Amino acid sequence: MKEKKNEEEHPSFSMDRAFQRTKILTNHLLQSSPSSPAQIPSLSSNACLDYSPPELSEGYAFDIKEMRQLLDGHHVADRDWLFGMMMQSKLFNPRVRGGKVFVSPDYNQSMEQQREMTWKRIVYLLERGVFKGWLTEKGEEAEMRKFAYFEAVGLFDHSIAIKLGVHFFLWGGAIQFFGTKHHHDKWLRDTENYLIKGCFAMTELGHGSNVRGIETVTTYDSNTGEFVINTPCESAQKYWIGGAANHATHTIVFSQLNINGTNQGVHAFIAQIRDAVGNVCPNIRIADCGHKIGLNGVDNGRIWFDNVRVPRENLLNSVADVSADGKYLSSIKDPDQRFAAFLAPLTAGRVNIAVSAVYQSKVGLAIAIRYALTRRAFSVKPNEPEVLLLDYPSHQRRLVPLLAKTYAMSFAANYLKMLYVKRTPQSNKTIHVVSSSFKAVFTWNNMQILQECREACGGQGLKTENRVGHLKGEHDVQSTFEGDNNILMQQVSKALFAEYVAAQKKNKAFKGLGLEHMNKPCPVIPSQLTSATLRCSQFQMDALCLRERDLLKCFVLDVSQHQAKGESKEHAFIMSYQLAEDLSRAFSDRAIFQKFVEAEATLAAGSLKDVLGMLRSLYALICIEDVAFLRYGYLSVDNAAAVRREITKVCSELRPHALALVSSFGIPDAFLSPVAFNWIDANSWSSVQH
């Protein structure tokens, strides 16, 4: 249908086609018969399309190894070791397409088979020592190495990453953070060696983001010295618990703690749910969450507790304890603060999710851009060769800004990891705000990027083996788990509100969260933006700060107006949601941009820095292109047009660097997909034969 329409509109296309077809047919007829009759002639591609590897036509203007070091930031050789480890094992499902090996799970397997394979892969990595020290080694170096491995594994498959994340970061993390020495001694080493398999039962059917509202109840029986955990109603069933359906032997249970009729709030307990051979324990009921739109290698389950008894020491007691005779003891008196302390492991999860989202975007872009450098469509004039997709300005406009966004996210992600690893009690607030903001923005960006990349690959993007389309389903969950994105962004705005009110009340300068710009005079946007101004990082920063500053003031004003009408602060926040959304976006864009500028500043002058400068400008310009700049009047209509024009210019300037920029992602070919390489050979008749 579509093709026909084109022919009607452009007679030259149909002439061209007829000519091409004749040429191909002639070639078929003239082709000499093969010398051996048993041989099927390999189709000649002479008159047909040729795949030309982009490596042969596109140069590298900068050192891609250096760029990769900057993007990955740390443990590059360790990542490569792990990539090789996965590529060399049959367990990782290597397949040859177009003469190259690709590794990716077989998503055509049943849910049960996928879970089985995910588990086998974990055992393989365990035996090779990949998880050594993940829970028993301390320090920055060990934590950063763990991040690097986790990121590398996540490039193979989301399910394996989540299985590891649940076991090490949620179950293991809960024991580390909420437990005390005897918990550490008892559980951490066995967890690291997978002698036990942990899961993390927080979410319930009736309560997800609102953890404080969960309905599971635990009481204490001082006669036996045991806690009694109970699921009182259907909405209290634990839901989405990764690992619960098949593999986990133990779980962290989040529950209200009721001592002598007083509810002390949410606490965490250890409960065994299966014995060593996999039978479900008495008084535990488990059901499967069923097939999902992605992550089918993860056995998400539901758990009901029927007055399950656990020993008193199974309360993770770093913030609160119950004495043998049943007295509640806590060093943190304020229940709000006590609750906040329980959410600490989720921060690690959010850091991981944010970083993982960036790597998925890298996969999508590397595939889509490599394809755009080898796929042609339509000739401008009859009998001219068809045009390479990436040579269309419209195609550049679709993909190159996403490349800039991904670079920006990479630098911001590296900052977030460092912030987390170097955490102190004083930096908790910053970590919470920044990890919430980056987790939400990166995962949203990732979904947008993957969708654009899928479409940019056309029909090929729909094939599961080409990864880019399938990754959408696999990573959609990222915007929901470990904190719903919208809720997280509301928390960012609320935190900024609190900063503003505190600064006003105490008449003190802003300090932290990158808000220091609020102490300076308000930046002014020139009435006529020239190309030079638009490329200047000072202007870019000013524009982003101006938006954040003004929206923060507007938000505070709006909330206080609601409050002036006698509404509660909570209600006022709910009513000011539009400003809250715009503000949290403004904060995130500015914070990310700042990290880009800082990364650029570490480099000596040279081609690498020049290219990064262009990417930085492009990232800033697509942020400034955001409708908020017009909505609130920060940009005139003319200036908004100038921004748009400049974007197309930077895109075309970055076009020659496209291959180098995606090669710098350092993702091994085997972790991309056939459409990123010789897609003609990968689909040839001879490939159908075996």
Next chain:
Amino acid sequence: MASSVSSQQDHQVLVEANSSARILSLNRPKQLNALSFQMISRLLELFLAYEEDPNVKLVILKGKGRAFCAGGDVAALVRDIRGDDWRAGAKFFLKEFTLNYLMAAYSKPQVSILNGIVMGGGAGASVHGRFRVATENSVFAMPETALGLFPDVGASYFLSRLPGFFGEYVGLTGSRLDGAEMLACGLATHFVPSAKLAMLEAALCIVDSSDPVIISSIIDQYCEQPSLKEQSVYKRLDVIDRCFSQKTVEEIISALERELVHKMDVWISTTIQTLKKASPTSLKISLRSIREGRLQGVGQCLVREYRMVCHVMRGEVSKDFFEGCRAILLDKDKNPKWEPSKLELVTDSRVDRYFSKMNTEEWEDLKLPTRSKHKLPLYAIAKL
């Protein structure tokens, strides 16, 4: 005078032009066909010319005497460098690696007849080509770590692509493989008994096609399926995978030692001995090179190896290569004194230096010959 020199050089590579095939014979049998600078230059010249010549459909490469090729002529090289001119060494490798790349990304099929020793540079001159025919006389090895060098000539590309972690094993230990093992692991594409080689050559000379499917079917007609010998290392792949997948050389050795705790095993203890005798620096840069090579195209591999080999020739980080050549090739006392002498003394930052650009004037990264002019076969495109 000039013509006699050139004719003498020409004798080092004999050329037979039979219809559409060209048979090139490496002809320094006394030196086991070790590649001299002249031979490499000549091969490069011939390969480039054949690519332009539409009458040439196929190139056959073989060796005179009992070797296919025992490697680069390292002894000659060391004599040159001893005169403090590491650049002469660099020049040699520049030429050699260029030839390796040309062979890997060649527009016409190369059939190498590996009827004898195939080591180091000999592997580089054959494994990159489309067809490698092993025989019962084949002996393959990458023995560089015993010499203070590392598996070069694009070995980080082809060793890393062997099954599991067999490439690490072959590259680090210099273990010798026979024809059956070469076929099993993929270093050879075919196994033909040497008695049938003459017939195979004759058949290839009349094939008049560059189609790899057709050429493969011709070779198939002379093929035999050899069986692995009882003691073959290829039957130890499980141990090799467990141990040689470890992240560092130290961990590989400890993993091998752990295997011995359960059960005494001569092959494992010999392997440990071999590793302990090799240059510690060589082992570490070799492992890193193979690991990086696994994720790189053949061009990137050669560019990286060229950086590495220039560092080795210059001898600023370590002089193990000269010591290795002294002990193995010149003085033949087989007792090299490595410096640093222990694995733990070879720090990561020392290793890093081999992978960095040379910070010296007039030095440039290896420039790969352009390949966009010729229509490359699919198997060559996949290597880029």
